Amino acid sequence: MSLFLQLFVNGLIGGAHYALLAVGFGLIFATTRIVHFAYGPIYTIAAYVAWVTAGPLHWPLPLAMLAAAMVAALLGVFSYQFLYRPIEERQGSTLVVLIASLGLFIVLENLTGIVFGTGGQTVAGFEGGIHFIGPVFFTTVNVWQIVSVLILVPVLAVFLRRARPGKAILAMTDNAEMARIVGIDTVKVSMLVFALGSAISAVPATLILLRDGANPSMGFLAVFIAFVAVVVGGIGSLRGAVAGGFALGMIESLGLWQIPTEWQNSISFVVLFLVVLLRPQGLFGAARR
Numbered sequence: 001m002s003l004f005l006q007l008f009v010n011g012l013i014g015g016a017h018y019a020l021l022a023v024g025f026g027l028i029f030a031t032t033r034i035v036h037f038a039y040g041p042i043y044t045i046a047a048y049v050a051w052v053t054a055g056p057l058h059w060p061l062p063l064a065m066l067a068a069a070m071v072a073a074l075l076g077v078f079s080y081q082f083l084y085r086p087i088e089e090r091q092g093s094t095l096v097v098l099i100a101s102l103g104l105f106i107v108l109e110n111l112t113g114i115v116f117g118t119g120g121q122t123v124a125g126f127e128g129g130i131h132f133i134g135p136v137f138f139t140t141v142n143v144w145q146i147v148s149v150l151i152l153v154p155v156l157a158v159f160l161r162r163a164r165p166g167k168a169i170l171a172m173t174d175n176a177e178m179a180r181i182v183g184i185d186t187v188k189v190s191m192l193v194f195a196l197g198s199a200i201s202a203v204p205a206t207l208i209l210l211r212d213g214a215n216p217s218m219g220f221l222a223v224f225i226a227f228v229a230v231v232v233g234g235i236g237s238l239r240g241a242v243a244g245g246f247a248l249g250m251i252e253s254l255g256l257w258q259i260p261t262e263w264q265n266s267i268s269f270v271v272l273f274l275v276v277l278l279r280p281q282g283l284f285g286a287a288r289r
Helices: 002-032 039-054 061-089 094-116 140-162 164-174 176-181 186-212 218-233 238-255 266-278
Strands: 130-133 136-139
Touching (some): 002 061, 002 136, 039 094, 094 218, 140 186, 164 186, 186 218, 218 238
16 A cells, blocks of 8 residues: 555656646647647756756756746747748648757757756755655655646636736637637737747756756657647646646556556557547547537
8 A cells, every 4th residue: 555655646746747848838739739849858958057057056946947947938939930930931731840840859959968968967965855744755846846736837827817918829729710810919929838838848847857857868758748648638728738747647657556667658658549549639628520
């Protein structure tokens, strides 16, 4: 029973990390229908910005996370403005956008390795406390991971429902062409979601830096998990992205009860396959006709 409880808590912690990744990626994907694979290396760069500011520059962690979010937001806007937008203006196909996104992924990942080195980096001097509740243990960073979801997701939900830009995002998510007809500037909305989604990725990036450190290739798993969680939860659904992230985290963790550790990441492929096969619209997505 103690093993089950520990795996359950680990699943909640991993699910919180996945949920934040899915929220940022899903916000971009649902609004623009761009499969922004470069979300992965932007997440990686955010982690390195947090490392530089919190480590060598000795900034407080909240400021380091804010700096990482600002850099990620700028990279997200630049990605749309100088890569995806020109393709849209030329009415490029979805395949062209996908190839461009993969190309940007490769360029940014290699640039990160050139600038910061290929080795891993950790924040020197940071010590996360370890806490016990009965037989279950977790760290202070794990608590921050869960708390960040409990804060960011409701704030984003209120923004989308109450703020004028948020309502424009929802309108474009529902029907981009109709949003354009009624006078919504879809280009500005696209830039906004790229900024917001990329900035959100800086939160899990900073926390994973504190927990595991940063390395140039960490973005691949991040964007893959984000994509799977969004598809599992349902494209266009904020609660679906959160639910998909927690579902993946819980299934991966509890799966270790019977499955060897080296097969853990394969569980996400299996979940994606089953959802696409049995419920293509996702857990909370509406079926499209």
